[in-house]
Amino acid sequence: MKILVISGGDLEKGSIKYRIAQYTDFLEANGLKLDFVKRSEIDRSFIPKLKMYDVVFNQRCLIRASLARKIIANSRRLVFDFDDAIYTRPGKPHFWLTSLRVKRRLRIWIQGADVVTTANHFLAAYAGKYSSCVKVIPNAVDLETWKPATRERGETVTIGWAGAPVNIPNIERLEPVLSELLSKYPFLKLAVFSGKRPNLKCPFDYYSFEPGKEPEFVRSLDIGLLPLVNEEYSKGKSPIKAIQYLACGVPVVGNPIGATKEILNDDNSIAVSSDEEWIAALESLVKDNQRRASMGRAGRAHVERNHNIRLTAKQRLSVFLGTDTACAA
Numbered sequence: 001m002k003i004l005v006i007s008g009g010d011l012e013k014g015s016i017k018y019r020i021a022q023y024t025d026f027l028e029a030n031g032l033k034l035d036f037v038k039r040s041e042i043d044r045s046f047i048p049k050l051k052m053y054d055v056v057f058n059q060r061c062l063i064r065a066s067l068a069r070k071i072i073a074n075s076r077r078l079v080f081d082f083d084d085a086i087y088t089r090p091g092k093p094h095f096w097l098t099s100l101r102v103k104r105r106l107r108i109w110i111q112g113a114d115v116v117t118t119a120n121h122f123l124a125a126y127a128g129k130y131s132s133c134v135k136v137i138p139n140a141v142d143l144e145t146w147k148p149a150t151r152e153r154g155e156t157v158t159i160g161w162a163g164a165p166v167n168i169p170n171i172e173r174l175e176p177v178l179s180e181l182l183s184k185y186p187f188l189k190l191a192v193f194s195g196k197r198p199n200l201k202c203p204f205d206y207y208s209f210e211p212g213k214e215p216e217f218v219r220s221l222d223i224g225l226l227p228l229v230n231e232e233y234s235k236g237k238s239p240i241k242a243i244q245y246l247a248c249g250v251p252v253v254g255n256p257i258g259a260t261k262e263i264l265n266d267d268n269s270i271a272v273s274s275d276e277e278w279i280a281a282l283e284s285l286v287k288d289n290q291r292r293a294s295m296g297r298a299g300r301a302h303v304e305r306n307h308n309i310r311l312t313a314k315q316r317l318s319v320f321l322g323t324d325t326a327c328a329a
Contacts, residue, residue: 001321003032003034004057006057008039008061019059019139058081062102079113080113085235117135117137117319120236120262122259123259135319139240145215146243149249159189161191168196178190178202179201192207218244223282223292226256226260234257242263243303246263252268252269267302
């Protein structure tokens with residue numbers, strides 16, 4: 001079986017990695033060959049090539065309406081996948097005309113797909129307004145790569161954040177909280193892993209992004225930070241960082257809103273909504289080794305049950321083969 005994957009770009013980054021690229025070896029071992037094509041390479045001349053493929057998998061690419069309809073009409077089987085609230089954007093909303101165009105393009109793909117796959121039930125509810133066949137396939141990680149550290153915990157307690165440069169403002173907003181805690185507890189350390197150095201006045205260790213280095217960084221943490229903005233875009237996120245923290249046995253302090261609540265709970269994290277709550281939550285974990293360990297174990301168990309790549313790989317395979325007819329809105 002041949003699968004055409006329409007992607008936004010680099011297979012090692014963001015959604016495309018965790019929604020499809022990381023399953024390549026498993027799918028090929030089960031007789032499915034994946035060809036990846038960038039959205040920018042798709043035009044009308046590509047349409048005749050679609051007959052070569054058994055399935056077209058569009059990973060959240062909102063191609064213009066006229067071309068989208070041709071792709072849909074000429075695909076034997078179409079799967080549309082999205083793992084963010086791509087009908088909006090973070091921060092300032094789209095201009096109303098742009099918003100209409102974006103939502104129209106998304107609706108065309110959702111309505112035209114044989115199956116729509118999403119990362120969480122929040123997004124599935126949106127897709128369910130336009131499709132009767134919506135399947136939730138959670139974001140997942142390889143538990144052999146993302147696993148708790150075997151090192152002995154020392155006197156130093158490390159709180160940390162890992163994220164893409166576009167999300168740097170989220171950690172920068174915590175600067176007053178982090179400064180207060182770092183000045184109060186000499187044994188406390190802050191670490192950041194990103195492709196861009198955040199503008200923080202408080203002392204911190206910065207680790208520049210390198211492919212393959214992130215699991216080692218996350219394992220070095222005692223507490224993971226997940227600051228999110230309470231907006232529609234964030235509500236649709238299933239943060240892979242939260243899953244990575246928990247997989248490594250690292251308890252999380254953050255803003256569980258929308259779909260994030262499907263990952264974080266009272267056993268594996270502490271929910272906060274103000275600077276005062278951030279300080280209180282972090283302080284409680286900084287001073288309680290046993291609670292950190294207990295929450296870390298609960299987090300690992302949650303990922304094993306719900307975000308294990310071995311489970312989601314089988315779900316993805318069944319969607320491509322058309323053997324999973326259980327569609328949930």
